[in-house]
Amino acid sequence: xxxxxxxxxxxxxxxxxxxxxxxxxxxxxxxxxxxxxxxxxxxxxxxxxxxxxxxxxxxxxxxxxxxxxxxxxxxxxxxxxxxxxxxxxxxxxxxxxxxxxxxxxxxxxxxxxxxxxxxxxxxxxxxxxxxxxxxxxxxxxxxxxxxxxxxxxxxxxxxxxxxxxxxxxxxxxxxxxxxxxxxxxxxxxxxxxxxxxxxxxxxxxxxxxxxxxxxx
Numbered sequence: 776x777x778x779x780x781x782x783x784x785x786x787x788x789x790x791x792x793x794x795x796x797x798x799x800x801x802x803x804x805x806x807x808x809x810x811x812x813x814x815x816x817x818x819x820x821x822x823x824x825x826x827x828x829x830x831x832x833x834x835x836x837x838x839x840x841x842x843x844x845x846x847x848x849x850x851x852x853x854x855x856x857x858x859x860x861x862x863x864x865x866x867x868x869x870x871x872x873x874x875x876x877x878x879x880x881x882x883x884x885x886x887x888x889x890x891x892x893x894x895x896x897x898x899x900x901x902x903x904x905x906x907x908x909x910x911x912x913x914x915x916x917x918x919x920x921x922x923x924x925x926x927x928x929x930x931x932x933x934x935x936x937x938x939x940x941x942x943x944x945x946x947x948x949x950x951x952x953x954x955x956x957x958x959x960x961x962x963x964x965x966x967x968x969x970x971x972x973x974x975x976x977x978x979x980x981x982x983x984x985x986x987x988x989x990x991x
Contacts, residue, residue, distance in 0.1 A: 779968040780989045781806035781839050781948070784830065785821060786972030792826075795976065796833045802982055803989040806839040806861070808950070808970045811854075813844040816868055817916045824857060831858035839968075841889060841950065843916050844868065848875055855882040863887030863910050863948075866894060876905040887948070891916060892924050896934040903943045908968070909934060914951030923952025928964045935965030955984065958991035 782804050787795035799807055809830065812821040821843075822830075831838060837860035842850070847864040854862055862884045869875050872888065879886040887908035888899065892915060899909065911934070913927040931947055938945040948968035949961050958969055971988050978984035 778962055778966065778989075778991075779805040779946075780985060781808035781968055781970045782975045782985065783808040783810060783950070783970050783972030785810045786976040788976070792830070793833055796830055798981060800833075800835045802985040804836065804975075804985050805989075806837045806968070807834050808839045808841060808972075810841050811844060812916075816845045816865065817843045824853060827854075827857050834858075837861065839863070839887075839948075839970075841887075841910060842868075843889075848878065851875075851878055851882060855884055859884055861885040861887055861908060863889050863908060865889045865891070865916075866898060867891055873902050873905060876902060880905070880907075885946075889916075889950070890930075892926070896930050896937065899934070900937065903938060903941050903945065906943075906945060908946040908948055910948040910950050910970075912951055913949050913953070916951075923954075923957060928960065931961065931964040931966050953988070955987045955991065958988045962991060 782799050810821050812819045814820040838858055839861040840854055840859040841863045845868050862879050866888050876886040885907040887910055888906055889910035891912050911930050913924050946967045949966050950970040953969045953971045954974040975981050975984045
């Protein structure tokens, strides 16, 4: 399978959000990546539900929604209703991860799990069968534009090996600091989905940047 590109709307121009959504529609990108932050799990607040509803009205590609919030179970149905195709929760925020993942799948969304940089991938060993996507944070969550954490390459290789040994088809997503310079190395390590924010939206030529990462 060719890898997927999911531009992060956290780096979009909020004053021209419809324009940037339509840019993603027309670009070589595959998904919209939408970070939902509550100011509790991470030290920042981002999109609320009315904004995501507005994005969904214009988006023509799947919505990859990343919940950086406490108690995500309360909102699974709400994000399904908003149009999420992939819903990712943080393992650090889930008391009963197995139950949460199955609840997401029962709502006909792909079930994703995000891991902070300090969280080892081995923690997922007993729930791999319930996961469709693992989002490896390659920066500390909360803000865009941070420097890529080099240890991520090792985590990607380890997770890919775990999934192969278990016979599980798993999408490995990288979120944070993805650029045209490191995209190829991440794909070689075993990544499937690249989330790119600043390196796309703040590039001199965003369309060319998206194409370069998609074709890495």
